[in-house]
Amino acid sequence: MNATYLEPVDSTVQRATSSEPLAVLAARSACGLEHSIQRFTATSDQNLGHLEVQAAQDVQSLLREAVQRGAQAKADNTPPLCPVCQQKLSRLSADHPRTFDTRFGTITVNRARGYCKRCRKWRVPADTALGLAETAGYSPAVQEMAALLASKMPVEEASVVLEHLTGVKLPRATLDREARRQGQRAQRLRSQLDQQAATQKPQLELTLEPYQMIIQMDAWNIRERDDWGQSAVLRRRGQEPERWHWVYIGTCFRLDHRGQSAGGRPVISERGFVATRTGMDGLREQLHAEALRRGLGQAAGALVISDGAVWIWRLADDRFPQARQRLDFYHAVQHLAAVGRTLFGEDQAKLKAWLKPLVQQLKNESAIKVIGQLQQALAQLPGGPAAEAVQREVNYFHEHEDRMDYRAGRRRGEPIGSGPVEATCRQNQCRFKRPGQFWSQTGDEALLCLETFWRNDRWRLLFPHTSFDPAQN
Numbered sequence: 001m002n003a004t005y006l007e008p009v010d011s012t013v014q015r016a017t018s019s020e021p022l023a024v025l026a027a028r029s030a031c032g033l034e035h036s037i038q039r040f041t042a043t044s045d046q047n048l049g050h051l052e053v054q055a056a057q058d059v060q061s062l063l064r065e066a067v068q069r070g071a072q073a074k075a076d077n078t079p080p081l082c083p084v085c086q087q088k089l090s091r092l093s094a095d096h097p098r099t100f101d102t103r104f105g106t107i108t109v110n111r112a113r114g115y116c117k118r119c120r121k122w123r124v125p126a127d128t129a130l131g132l133a134e135t136a137g138y139s140p141a142v143q144e145m146a147a148l149l150a151s152k153m154p155v156e157e158a159s160v161v162l163e164h165l166t167g168v169k170l171p172r173a174t175l176d177r178e179a180r181r182q183g184q185r186a187q188r189l190r191s192q193l194d195q196q197a198a199t200q201k202p203q204l205e206l207t208l209e210p211y212q213m214i215i216q217m218d219a220w221n222i223r224e225r226d227d228w229g230q231s232a233v234l235r236r237r238g239q240e241p242e243r244w245h246w247v248y249i250g251t252c253f254r255l256d257h258r259g260q261s262a263g264g265r266p267v268i269s270e271r272g273f274v275a276t277r278t279g280m281d282g283l284r285e286q287l288h289a290e291a292l293r294r295g296l297g298q299a300a301g302a303l304v305i306s307d308g309a310v311w312i313w314r315l316a317d318d319r320f321p322q323a324r325q326r327l328d329f330y331h332a333v334q335h336l337a338a339v340g341r342t343l344f345g346e347d348q349a350k351l352k353a354w355l356k357p358l359v360q361q362l363k364n365e366s367a368i369k370v371i372g373q374l375q376q377a378l379a380q381l382p383g384g385p386a387a388e389a390v391q392r393e394v395n396y397f398h399e400h401e402d403r404m405d406y407r408a409g410r411r412r413g414e415p416i417g418s419g420p421v422e423a424t425c426r427q428n429q430c431r432f433k434r435p436g437q438f439w440s441q442t443g444d445e446a447l448l449c450l451e452t453f454w455r456n457d458r459w460r461l462l463f464p465h466t467s468f469d470p471a472q473n
């Protein structure tokens, strides 16, 4: 048997415009489902997937009709008050139609419009009640789909994946625009939340055990094209139109929220993320707010761990002045290895034999002892570039000596490496640093902001209708 009857039915053709009760429409859909089951049962070349697709189509127009009627009833039921200031609206007029796409197809709602004398603006209260206020033609569920997909994958893929999985058609450019709009909404909400966190007095929470707050920062490069349409002009001037910009990343967590997986891998149950293209100032304020939300105010102490970039220590001194500072252990080891390569060149065996006890010493004893060994090695060199290179590393260890308390840190059960933030960087880069991708600053920030809402388990603040909780998955 062939499967021509499985061809997608255009839901707009089937649109029920009658005033029949939903129960009647549902009965009609149920008949359709019965037929589909019979055809499916009698067909040898179809598996359950065929029935799943067909069944969704059989009920599509019923669902669309239900959403249409619900939206209209809600609009009719919305009091004529300004959604911003609650003032009663004047010069009311009815029947302003608005057409938009929902998860189940296109619907049109007639809304009332009125003038708010206090705001001096025309208002459509039903739009706010339905969650349409800030979007151009998409229901909240579709807004969420665009936001989630665009923050997880390139928009050209997102558009195809969305249509394939849900039937919702959002052309690439539209999906992009909608996702950015949602990202900008997320940015506004983030500023509000950050402001609240910075001004609110910390709630006195009963903490059974004093805990430390761990804070980590890093940065990675993103490729952006700043001057769209100006490429030829810029090239004639000898400039390249694309540029690399820094994305700043931060993460924070309570040390007592760090545990171990069944396999012994360290896992952190609750962790705050920050990712921003708005420069170090943006990172500083966002990370501070995030740390406050995660309990910095009640922490017994804080610890900043980083790879040693100067800007990070400056930022830490500035915004987390009480925090202790620790250089990422693996970066310190890399600097030891650099000395080893200067001393032993390509002789891997000698290099390893020299390096291993030093790494152990750094981890289990003290940085001062390691510096002593480096100085001994330096004294045996005749001078020249090799000696200069080793001297540089000796200076480096002197400079960070106070940040190399690995033994004490390990005894207290604190991390000595900045693994979590580096993992975050890698995950971000998978999405934001693909070959051939260009970004604009505003677009980046919007999508990065969506990503942080998702990862911080605040997705529901943006899309209250969603029942999905990333923290539980």
Ligand SMILES: [Zn+2]
Pocket (backbone or CB within 6 Å): 082, 083, 084, 085, 086, 087, 116, 117, 118, 119, 120
């Ligand atoms: Zn108003």
